[in-house]
């Protein structure tokens with residue numbers, strides 16, 4: 137197996153203050169930290185040696201203990217619809233996946249935040265692999281930086297492997313790098329972070345970031361949601377919605393709800409009625425998602441007709457509802473299908 | 483936006499003086515705190531050693547009518563909270579939240595499955611006079627990690643089934659998943675309550691479903 141893990145410390149993921157400390161430690165002027173962050177986040181170089189406006193002596197010193205921290209993808213699979221699934225190495229011989237989804241008007245990357253996930257949602261392939269570790273901010277940013285299409289991206293969604301708010305420090309740091317002037321300088325409006333509703337993390341995110349929020353809802357009924365998502369025992373949807381109500385959505389920042397439509401389970405008129413009741417007063421959108429069968433899952437996706445009708449019924453109730461296009465199903469890149477368990481074991 | 487510790491009040495925490503903290507073997511510790519609030523067996527509290535450290539969640543292991551609140555925890559050597567927590571002593575201060583959570587259901591003849599410290603909600607239920615007719619499949623690494631096994635055996639007699647790959651102390655020689663895979667028949671009409679690490683929960687849930695248990699009868703609390 138090739139050596140993915142190096143003894144060097146990665147620069148990717150570091151903030152200006154941390155870069156300043158490194159620069160100071162190596163005896164260079166403070167402005168060198170700004171040059172360094174430009175090389176890391178605004179330009180594309182593969183090695184410290186290519187950072188041409190830094191002195192040769194400084195580059196040599198820096199290279200003794202540090203590396204950029206780029207981890208090139210190992211494999212890529214391309215779907216008939218153009219979606220690409222990239223496999224990246226993470227720490228400890230583990231792997232994660234990122235899905236690149238090109239459309240006419242936007243080019244989206246779905247990034248992972250953890251190797252596996254602890255949340256155990258019943259319908260999710262990542263959940264089945266258990267938890268193997270958190271990604272560092274550098275490893276989250278690497279999915280963008282080491283992507284051939286990295287500079288063409290229009291949107292980033294934190295919807296890959298893992299629960300972002302179970303890895304708060306690294307997710308918040310990666311958002312800072314993406315949106316800060318010294319970093320990628322992206323508008324937070326191009327970024328959406330998706331959660332199953334870990335309330336403490338959600339509060340912190342809403343306080344400290346202006347990126348959009350997506351919440352996995354999947355059932356408006358307490359008992360039913362518990363069967364699908366164990367998190368409902370600890371952070372019930374009602375409390376998630378109460379928290380969301382206390383924030384200003386609708387203008388700069390959007391909140392949307394993800395809803396996988398399961399046949400004869402959560403696609404009934406009673407669900408439409410209850411959804412419109414519990415979402416009352418929240419300016420939001422519901423994204424309906426087709427369920428992509430995973431091994432042993434005890435349910436099926438609703439058929440197209442039912443999903444369309446469900447959408448129409450919700451729209452009639454005044455909740456803006458759309459159906460998410462299924463992308464990358466043939467390469468297991470669609471929502472809920474990312475898993476590197478087999479690779480992790482081998 | 484900065485990367486420092488957030489000023490957001492996430493979970494309201496109150497200072498409490500430790501009544502007692504003792505190591506019980508197998509890497510386990512029992513922490514006893516004053517009990518200020520009513521709670522339902524199966525609920526959790528947030529706990530931290532200092533206000534700047536994000537509280538971790540712990541199931542209450544004591545009963546609804548016990549005078550003190552008990553928490554069972556294991557030390558994770560690379561953890562942020564448990565190494566510090568396990569080093570505290572009587573009279574030291576910790577910060578804890580009000581009880582919350584709704585993993586509190588107990589149904590007639592229910593089936594409990596837990597590994598590690600995941601037994602805490604079930605011990606709380608038993609001490610609260612609930613789940614007396616439950617069947618408890620209890621997994622542990624070794625004999626020292628079968629916390630409270632005497633209490634469970636006393637209350638549930640042969641409906642308490644300890645499992646360990648070591649086969650220690652006459653328990654079932656395998657993991658809880660092995661026991662379930664070997665079981666001839668599982669009660670299709672009963673409710674199954676799973677508690678512990680994600681890896682156990684997702685594996686056991688898949689086995690139960692493959693053995694004909696409806697996912698609607700499976701209830702999981704994950705120690706994430």
Ligand SMILES: Cc1cc2nc3c(=O)[nH]c(=O)nc-3n(C[C@H](O)[C@H](O)[C@H](O)COP(=O)(O)OP(=O)(O)OC[C@H]3O[C@@H](n4cnc5c(N)ncnc54)[C@H](O)[C@@H]3O)c2cc1C
Nearest residue numbers: 538539540541554555556560561562563564599602705706
């Ligand atoms: C609802 C709920 C109830 C809980 N009840 C209890 C309880 O009664 N007793 C108890 O001992 N614990 C319980 N926990 C777990 C507890 O909250 C802490 O996560 C645990 O004590 C470790 O805390 P720490 O700060 O020492 O470690 P952390 O600093 O949080 O983590 C230490 C290391 O372990 C890794 N890690 C953390 N969690 C996992 C995991 N699930 N799987 C694999 N690796 C992991 C981290 O990545 C890190 O490397 C519960 C959790 C939840 C969500």
Ligand code: SF4
Nearest residue numbers: 253255257260263298
């Ligand atoms: S849906 Fe998200 S939170 Fe749930 S198990 Fe999958 S990755 Fe984790």
